[in-house]
Amino acid sequence: MANPSLLILAGDGIGPEVMAEVKRIIGWFGEKRGVTFDLSEDLVGGAAYDVHGVPLADATMAKAQEVDAVLLGAVGGPKYDVLDFSVKPERGLLRLRKEMDLYSNLRPAQCFDALAEFSSLKREIVAGLDIMIVRELTSGVYFGEPRGIFPDNEGGRVGINTQRYTTEEIRRVARSAFELARRRNNKVCSMEKANVMESGILWREELRWVHDNEYPDVELSHMYADNGAMQLVRWPRQFDVIVTDNLFGDILSDCAAMLTGSLGMLPSASLGAPMANGRPKALYEPVHGSAPDIAGQGKANPIACILSFAMALRYSFDMGDEATRLEKAVEKVLADGIRTADLMGPEGGTPVSTSGMGDAILAAL
Amino acid sequence: MANPSLLILAGDGIGPEVMAEVKRIIGWFGEKRGVTFDLSEDLVGGAAYDVHGVPLADATMAKAQEVDAVLLGAVGGPKYDVLDFSVKPERGLLRLRKEMDLYSNLRPAQCFDALAEFSSLKREIVAGLDIMIVRELTSGVYFGEPRGIFPDNEGGRVGINTQRYTTEEIRRVARSAFELARRRNNKVCSMEKANVMESGILWREELRWVHDNEYPDVELSHMYADNGAMQLVRWPRQFDVIVTDNLFGDILSDCAAMLTGSLGMLPSASLGAPMANGRPKALYEPVHGSAPDIAGQGKANPIACILSFAMALRYSFDMGDEATRLEKAVEKVLADGIRTADLMGPEGGTPVSTSGMGDAILAAL
Ligand SMILES: CC(C)[C@H](C(=O)O)[C@@H](O)C(=O)O
Ligand SMILES: CC(C)[C@H](C(=O)O)[C@@H](O)C(=O)O
Numbered sequence: 001m002a003n004p005s006l007l008i009l010a011g012d013g014i015g016p017e018v019m020a021e022v023k024r025i026i027g028w029f030g031e032k033r034g035v036t037f038d039l040s041e042d043l044v045g046g047a048a049y050d051v052h053g054v055p056l057a058d059a060t061m062a063k064a065q066e067v068d069a070v071l072l073g074a075v076g077g078p079k080y081d082v083l084d085f086s087v088k089p090e091r092g093l094l095r096l097r098k099e100m101d102l103y104s105n106l107r108p109a110q111c112f113d114a115l116a117e118f119s120s121l122k123r124e125i126v127a128g129l130d131i132m133i134v135r136e137l138t139s140g141v142y143f144g145e146p147r148g149i150f151p152d153n154e155g156g157r158v159g160i161n162t163q164r165y166t167t168e169e170i171r172r173v174a175r176s177a178f179e180l181a182r183r184r185n186n187k188v189c190s191m192e193k194a195n196v197m198e199s200g201i202l203w204r205e206e207l208r209w210v211h212d213n214e215y216p217d218v219e220l221s222h223m224y225a226d227n228g229a230m231q232l233v234r235w236p237r238q239f240d241v242i243v244t245d246n247l248f249g250d251i252l253s254d255c256a257a258m259l260t261g262s263l264g265m266l267p268s269a270s271l272g273a274p275m276a277n278g279r280p281k282a283l284y285e286p287v288h289g290s291a292p293d294i295a296g297q298g299k300a301n302p303i304a305c306i307l308s309f310a311m312a313l314r315y316s317f318d319m320g321d322e323a324t325r326l327e328k329a330v331e332k333v334l335a336d337g338i339r340t341a342d343l344m345g346p347e348g349g350t351p352v353s354t355s356g357m358g359d360a361i362l363a364a365l
Numbered sequence: 366m367a368n369p370s371l372l373i374l375a376g377d378g379i380g381p382e383v384m385a386e387v388k389r390i391i392g393w394f395g396e397k398r399g400v401t402f403d404l405s406e407d408l409v410g411g412a413a414y415d416v417h418g419v420p421l422a423d424a425t426m427a428k429a430q431e432v433d434a435v436l437l438g439a440v441g442g443p444k445y446d447v448l449d450f451s452v453k454p455e456r457g458l459l460r461l462r463k464e465m466d467l468y469s470n471l472r473p474a475q476c477f478d479a480l481a482e483f484s485s486l487k488r489e490i491v492a493g494l495d496i497m498i499v500r501e502l503t504s505g506v507y508f509g510e511p512r513g514i515f516p517d518n519e520g521g522r523v524g525i526n527t528q529r530y531t532t533e534e535i536r537r538v539a540r541s542a543f544e545l546a547r548r549r550n551n552k553v554c555s556m557e558k559a560n561v562m563e564s565g566i567l568w569r570e571e572l573r574w575v576h577d578n579e580y581p582d583v584e585l586s587h588m589y590a591d592n593g594a595m596q597l598v599r600w601p602r603q604f605d606v607i608v609t610d611n612l613f614g615d616i617l618s619d620c621a622a623m624l625t626g627s628l629g630m631l632p633s634a635s636l637g638a639p640m641a642n643g644r645p646k647a648l649y650e651p652v653h654g655s656a657p658d659i660a661g662q663g664k665a666n667p668i669a670c671i672l673s674f675a676m677a678l679r680y681s682f683d684m685g686d687e688a689t690r691l692e693k694a695v696e697k698v699l700a701d702g703i704r705t706a707d708l709m710g711p712e713g714g715t716p717v718s719t720s721g722m723g724d725a726i727l728a729a730l
């Protein structure tokens with residue numbers, strides 16, 4: 001059988017630096033574990049714009065459709081702020097999500113014990129936190145039509161976006177959340193604003209339908225998204241899996257990520273329907289952004305990107321054991337007090353650069 | 366000159382209980398400070414539905430349009446969950462907001478020193494926190510058309526809502542935020558998703574326009590709403606005034622409220638355009654909900670509703686000194702360790718009922 005294929009899109013800012021460490025990890029798995037990939041690399045975001053005048057070239061898009069998984073670094077930077085909406089770095093990412101139809105975005109919010117002190121929340125609130133946010137990623141107000149800025153009747157302008165969800169769009173992401181819950185603590189909490197939005201009513205009804213007809217064994221609850229934000233802050237450990245739409249998911253998952261104090265540590269997976277070979281269409285990326293302020297200085301923490309590769313091992317390549325091996329190596333390094341700049345707290349530790357962190361993880365493997 | 370008029374809509378759940386204490390406070394201001402109001406009372410939410418079959422009767426709506434200010438308790442309860450969307454308790458509140466055109470919703474997120482321990486955040490992060498969230502309240506996805514649930518092309522359904530903002534809608538709430546900032550620390554942070562939504566681009570541009578043309582002396586910054594949620598959790602004291610749209614404001618203000626650990630303490634004001642007498646159309650209400658689980662037990666904390674009346678004194682009746690007097694009385698009571706059940710922490714204190722808290726505040730006045 002051919003090697004599984006992996007397309008690397010390092011992107012902008014700290015993307016290339018953190019991705020360099022991931023490539024070393026991938027190399028290690030090839031040499032030591034016989035887990036080899038067909039690697040290719042290409043441009044996305046501002047880096048693609050600089051060369052092609054668009055944040056994702058058609059040829060790159062085509063390649064992404066063919067590989068078994070895409071690994072992305074980060075996109076964006078101040079240099080591109082002046083660009084027109086249609087060619088901003090983010091559009092490259094959004095195009096990948098949409099055209100690969102990656103409807104299920106998995107965002108674990110996990111608090112690493114060695115790092116609990118970094119949370120702005122009290123240790124007893126966040127220690128041991130481990131929740132999974134499943135965010136719908138290909139629909140809703142991100143992609144709904146009509147959209148745009150138009151002249152209004154009073155000589156001004158009107159800005160319009162459309163929140164739009166169909167039965168099938170809701171059901172498929174619901175299934176993804178219920179499947180995950182079965183492998184975790186069997187609890188799903190769905191968040192919307194059904195008290196204000198009809199699209200939220202439909203969301204709630206379809207979640208209920210999928211639950212009653214296909215996953216009656218999983219516990220399902222519903223929460224308004226504003227209350228969800230409050231409950232995440234108040235007592236996040238009440239949750240196991242949270243499922244929500246594209247826009248609420250954007251905000252709530254960032255809020256949850258920050259609770260853990262481990263932003264530089266958090267990976268994500270964006271999954272679509274199974275391909276001919278049974279593997280889901282998939283893109284993996286760290287939750288953090290391109291951090292232009294520290295780019296090129298060897299300060300970035302590569303762990304979120306490395307753990308994104310671990311998610312690829314688990315969700316794309318059915319190598320849960322290898323994923324766990326990598327995750328355990330990361331935990332060990334943290335427990336040993338190895339720290340990139342973002343992880344340097346009052347407790348101290350051994351300061352390392354981006355590649356120093358890569359060294360430490362390779363050594364721990 | 367006639368007495369200023371105040372319409373009291375106690376609503377559902379703990380609404381009537383907390384409002385009873387506010388009425389005693391209002392009585393005190395009449396007797397001791399010569400500040401008398403023409404009071405009237407009416408029904409809203411489930412209480413109105415039970416009598417009229419709608420969550421806000423037309424006659425009540427008309428009355429609300431005539432008075433100088435409306436004071437609202439809370440709406441909603443499990444009994445009404447089965448009702449059709451169009452007559453749910455929340456619709457009464459939304460109708461008031463829309464028809465009174467209360468476009469500027471002021472939600473202070475303040476951490477009371479005596480209560481900092483109740484926050485799930487570390488004391489050093491929240492102590493002294495005092496930010497003001499200005500939420501647009503009459504437009505956006507809450508009211509945009511088209512909306513509804515329709516059959517889709519694949520035999521399923523589609524849920525649609527429309528995010529819609531005009532130049533003028535954005536500018537007026539922007540002005541309200543800049544005015545407030547001038548009386549505070551002169552900083553406004555505007556939050557949207559201009560990287561994804563055209564309505565967010567318009568929001569950003571109009572904020573910039575109002576700033577450059579009318580409030581160049583105020584510091585204006587922009588932040589994506591997902592980053593806003595993160596920054597609120599990470600380091601909330603970086604903010605002074607935050608201005609955002611209806612839906613983001615709903616979520617971010619609840620998140621901010623929960624940071625303070627003082628949910629039972631937080632008031633809000635919803636303001637519209639000036640009436641003939643120069644006073645703005647206004648509705649005041651606590652941020653907390655109707656808390657059906659503790660309704661009727663004398664356990665509810667009346668402070669958020671009492672502080673909402675203090676906001677009325679300040680924003681509707683130009684009685685800033687009287688407002689401060691009331692706020693100081695509340696602070697004194699807290700410093701003295703007087704505690705309703707929700708404020709009872711490990712430190713202990715003197716437990717009181719809803720009316721016991723009213724007694725203590727009256728005594729402190
Ligand atoms: C970069 C941006 C378009 C994106 C989003 O809004 O989805 C980001 O915030 C994310 O959550 O992945
Ligand atoms: C009750 C509900 C309709 C309301 C809203 O969503 O605006 C509430 O959450 C609020 O924030 O006042």
